[in-house]
Amino acid sequence: MKNWLSTIQANKRLQAIMIGLYIVVTFLSLYLAQKSVIAFLLLLASLLLLYFTTFSNRIKWLVAGLVMVVLLPFAASQGEAYQSYMEVATLVGIYIAMALGLNIVVGMAGLLDLGFVAFFAIGAYTYGIFATSQANNFMPFGHYPLSGGSFWVFIFIGCLAAALFGILLGIPVLRVKGDYLAIVTLGFGEIIRIIFNNLDKPVNITNGAMGLASVQPPKLFGLDFMYPSQFYYIVLVILLVVIFAVRRLEYSKIGRAWKAVRENEIAAQSMGIHLVRTKLMAFAVGASFSGMMGVVFAAKQTFVDPTSFTLLESITILVMVILGGMGSVPGVILGAALVTILNLQVLTELTNWLNQLSLNGVISIPDALSPAKMQRFIFGAILILFALYRPQGLLPAKNPVFKKEDLTDTSGHPPMNAGVQKEGAQHVHLDS
């Protein structure tokens, strides 16, 4: 097996043929099938396969871009389940961005945050309030709802609002460590949700438990964004920006400071690292990703209410990070994709299938045991199994591998792309 793998690894042409064949086959099966969850998942899995190839990063990004931008939407568009596939893909993107945000806080800076969904809620309500007539209740000027064109500005406003709340949360939280931090953040998450739930009096700001209905759809050049297949592209662009930012930060001065704080606070401080600023930055950057996706979520659902932001959501995001590998960007992307797909597709499909069977009288499954209701059970099991057998996650975090020539080179003109290289042939483009 090892031998066989290393042969493939050494042979790029073979890899190209294999990945090309795989993409073509899964593409065609999704294209031809009216509705095939398996084909959809297999096509998505091509990205994972791509990750393990030894091509340069540029080629990987190009192929991944082709699959995500063209092949996946096109192949799915032929079947009747087009919108439901795109819905899943959109949600996967939203969760990946959030998990990447939490990964900065938990995985890189080592600050366990159990109330992360609060920032998502802040993003969602920021847009929700101003893109419905709700804002008329308390805003003395302007008339609402704002038009769909404002959505694009609100992505930034949501980002900033969440970052601001990240800092506000961070200031009291910096006094506590470890278990206490987890409890404080858990409290924060619940407080935010309960505030949104009750802020309908004395001034009706959030419309309480009723939620905000008919949020304005985003508008661009006269085109309304209504369907998941359209939101898919918005999410894809934001996600790309998020991944780009995370990759840059990961091996930079800031990323190193986060990791130093995680590894040893006292030593980090003694090396001149400003603890407060470093932790606040982790909270703010992590939260801002969530805030942006919150805005998108509000626009996509066209409805915002407090029940979307429960503790279970925070835990789900944490499970994504732990499953994928704390501190590992590719790991967290994989973890978020797996958990979301498990939730939305696999469990739902399994439930449907079992329902079919019991309708036909083959077997009878009591309603309480339906897979869709086992979500928490499955998360619990994942957490226990990973804590026991693979604490570093599916794709563990890797340290950069520095090249000696680049460290000793004293000439003024270093080669392009020199610098840090990761294990295998994956370049971390610190210099590009």
Added chain:
Amino acid sequence: MSILTVKNLTKQFGGLVANSNIDMDVEKGSITAVIGPNGAGKTTFFNMVTGVYQPTSGDILLNGESIVGLKPHQVTRKGIARTFQNIRLFGAITVLENVMVGMHTHLHGGLFSTIFNLPHVRKEEKEARKEAYRLLEYVGLESLFNEEAQNLPYGAQRKLEIARALATQPKVLLLDEPAAGMNPKETSELTKLIYNMREELDLTIILIEHDMKLVMEISEHIVVLDHGEKIAEGTPDEIRNNQKVIEAYLGKGAAATAS
């Protein structure tokens, strides 16, 4: 000229007096040793100088300027770096990155310039990597630069702590038991390294050490603490023959028999 002056420094933890009225003058460019039996308050003293603890009373002056009340990271920026008795490396990141963290006070890249990978950040990072490698060469760890710090052997971890402290470009370097757990060969290498650092890097070194051979060989000035009080100070020869010091280490009865 003294670079570090300590006046009447006292630290109480509740009823326990860890340091009491310590006075000390450290000459610029000297190597000073702080010795004393276990529990004498040596590490507490270091922790106050580096801002980890705030003194109950007294003053610490660096080049005539008080550093009491500063946070540890501010003290580091003023030019005091340290190593730790119980090694505190950033275990899960590489050796080179450990040293680079030490340089952070001298790097200027902010959030946005990092995300957009602006030329000055790129240049600065590249220089930092090279400088970190030079420091690793200096302490003799250059072959291990890509290892995770936690996988290093004990002696190498101690040296890495020194390299990391040097990366902050200190004026005063505090070494807390740098030779603890080292074998005689490693200790003699370390002695040479400490000596070289003082000569070549224009450093003032203060060290806590239990290895008397190293202390007597290397230091020009020795301060002896016992039960939180300074009981003696002077040159190695003076300390060797000081009655109070012998008593502190061996007990009164033994000291009487020896003399």
